[in-house]
Amino acid sequence: MIKKSIHFLLALALYGLLVFFIAYSYPGKENFDMTRLWPAGPEIFQSWLLTLYISIASLFFSMFTGFVLYLASVSKLPFFRYVGRIFDEIVFGSPLIVFIIAMYYFIAIPMGISNRLNVGILAFSLYMAPYMKSVLLGAMESIDANQYQAIQVLGFTKSQAYRYIIIPQILKVIFPPLIGNLTFIIKGSSLLSVIGVKELYFAIDRIQANLLLYVEGYLLMFITYLLMTIPLVALSRWIEKKVSA
Amino acid sequence: MKINLANINHSYNGKAILQDLSLQLDHAEAIAIIGPSGAGKSTLLRLMSKIEDPDSGDICINDIDVIHTEAKEYYKKVGFVFQSHNLFPHLTALRNITLVLEKVHNKTPEEAKQLAIDLLTQFELVEHMNKKPGQLSGGQAQRVSIIRSLAISPEVMFLDEPTSALDPILTREVLRTVLKLREKNMRFVIVTHELGFAKKAADYILFMEDGRIVEHGPVSILEKPQTESLKKFVEYVME
Numbered sequence: 001m002i003k004k005s006i007h008f009l010l011a012l013a014l015y016g017l018l019v020f021f022i023a024y025s026y027p028g029k030e031n032f033d034m035t036r037l038w039p040a041g042p043e044i045f046q047s048w049l050l051t052l053y054i055s056i057a058s059l060f061f062s063m064f065t066g067f068v069l070y071l072a073s074v075s076k077l078p079f080f081r082y083v084g085r086i087f088d089e090i091v092f093g094s095p096l097i098v099f100i101i102a103m104y105y106f107i108a109i110p111m112g113i114s115n116r117l118n119v120g121i122l123a124f125s126l127y128m129a130p131y132m133k134s135v136l137l138g139a140m141e142s143i144d145a146n147q148y149q150a151i152q153v154l155g156f157t158k159s160q161a162y163r164y165i166i167i168p169q170i171l172k173v174i175f176p177p178l179i180g181n182l183t184f185i186i187k188g189s190s191l192l193s194v195i196g197v198k199e200l201y202f203a204i205d206r207i208q209a210n211l212l213l214y215v216e217g218y219l220l221m222f223i224t225y226l227l228m229t230i231p232l233v234a235l236s237r238w239i240e241k242k243v244s245a
Numbered sequence: 246m247k248i249n250l251a252n253i254n255h256s257y258n259g260k261a262i263l264q265d266l267s268l269q270l271d272h273a274e275a276i277a278i279i280g281p282s283g284a285g286k287s288t289l290l291r292l293m294s295k296i297e298d299p300d301s302g303d304i305c306i307n308d309i310d311v312i313h314t315e316a317k318e319y320y321k322k323v324g325f326v327f328q329s330h331n332l333f334p335h336l337t338a339l340r341n342i343t344l345v346l347e348k349v350h351n352k353t354p355e356e357a358k359q360l361a362i363d364l365l366t367q368f369e370l371v372e373h374m375n376k377k378p379g380q381l382s383g384g385q386a387q388r389v390s391i392i393r394s395l396a397i398s399p400e401v402m403f404l405d406e407p408t409s410a411l412d413p414i415l416t417r418e419v420l421r422t423v424l425k426l427r428e429k430n431m432r433f434v435i436v437t438h439e440l441g442f443a444k445k446a447a448d449y450i451l452f453m454e455d456g457r458i459v460e461h462g463p464v465s466i467l468e469k470p471q472t473e474s475l476k477k478f479v480e481y482v483m484e
């Protein structure tokens with residue numbers, strides 16, 4: 001136990017050295033002052049909340065789009081399977097930033113939709129759909145085929161089987177990758193700034209440009225994003241531990 | 246137990262597994278289906294238990310027309326034990342038993358729990374009731390799965406080689422459980438490779454080969470086989 005904590009402290013010290021190096025090698029270190037960001041606090045906090053909202057909404061909708069894509073992938077009609085597969089290829093082959101720009105400028109604007117926030121969330125939800133589909137597919141495949149036979153011979157109805165046997169098992173499997181996807185969404189939400197959504201990256205970027213506080217701004221970005229992602233990663237590990245127990 | 250099979254044919258991917266198979270039994274209580282691998286034993290069991298329907302033919306178990314009876318209704322009257330235990334991995338041994346009693350057989354949670362604990366006690370598994378299948382040995386898990394089938398008080402239990410995935414020690418453990426079923430006058434049909442066990446536990450033997458019932462009769466046929474195939478099979482297994 002003691003040994004483990006020593007290793008942890010050593011690892012922390014290594015990162016401490018890195019921070020020390022950056023702080024001392026930074027040419028404008030005499031002017032480094034995080035407190036100058038203080039007046040922009042409310043604006044930053046609001047954008048932080050907006051990022052959280054975007055992330056949770058995108059996670060929610062991407063679960064829905066992912067489920068639709070999953071249904072398409074297991075459809076008996078080849079047409080739906082092809083539609084799904086082509087969509088997968090488009091998403092896997094294109095950077096998120098390009099996808100967001102294309103969704104906004106080539107689809108939403110011509111359709112007369114100009115709400116950047118909603119389009120951003122929709123774009124994100126669509127982009128995440130194939131990833132969510134993979135999570136669902138993995139979860140469904142994690143249930144042994146023999147279990148379906150057991151369900152049959154024990155006489156469970158379909159709804160009972162889903163409620164008491166399949167869904168509880170799927171939930172256990174699905175949570176860790178779902179939280180992994182949420183952290184990806186949180187980080188990726190910064191790209192919605194390219195269509196002018198005033199999320200965390202957009203807000204801090206503007207503030208640091210106005211106040212000429214680039215290093216302080218980026219440092220704040222680091223901290224604020226980590227404040228969202230680290231607890232989620234910890235939660236995911238905790239759930240994984242609970243599930244495997 | 247009454248079994249009536251009439252002109253059963255069944256195939257997989259165009260390959261005939263059961264061919265024009267017929268049988269009428271009126272008074273067998275414990276039937277062991279034996280025979281070499283690929284004889285169609287498990288397939289016949291799966292058809293009798295309605296996991297699959299035959300390509301053609303009729304199946305009646307205790308005067309129940311298996312093919313034309315709703316699966317849900319049929320499974321209230323029969324139990325099935327698979328080669329692997331097929332317990333639900335997220336539930337404890339106890340919950341694996343009580344869930345089916347509560348949700349399918351409309352027992353109250355208290356009744357279901359009491360019944361399950363009684364059975365687990367009788368089968369010396371009560372100390373494992375709060376363990377999940379992953380925490381049980383293969384033999385214990387298979388025994389819980391037998392109890393799960395037994396708990397619904399079925400008219401007939403079907404057991405498909407319940408020891409095939411187990412080592413010899415665990416096999417003995419499971420076979421002892423099946424013998425207990427016999428002591429409880431449970432009617433069952435079991436597919437097994439264990440001839441010694443079949444002699445002890447069954448009162449009727451079906452010997453299958455190449456998708457047909459080649460010989461059947463009381464357990465004594467294992468001592469005095471009438472057909473060359475059964476004779477060879479018994480000699481081979483006893484070697």
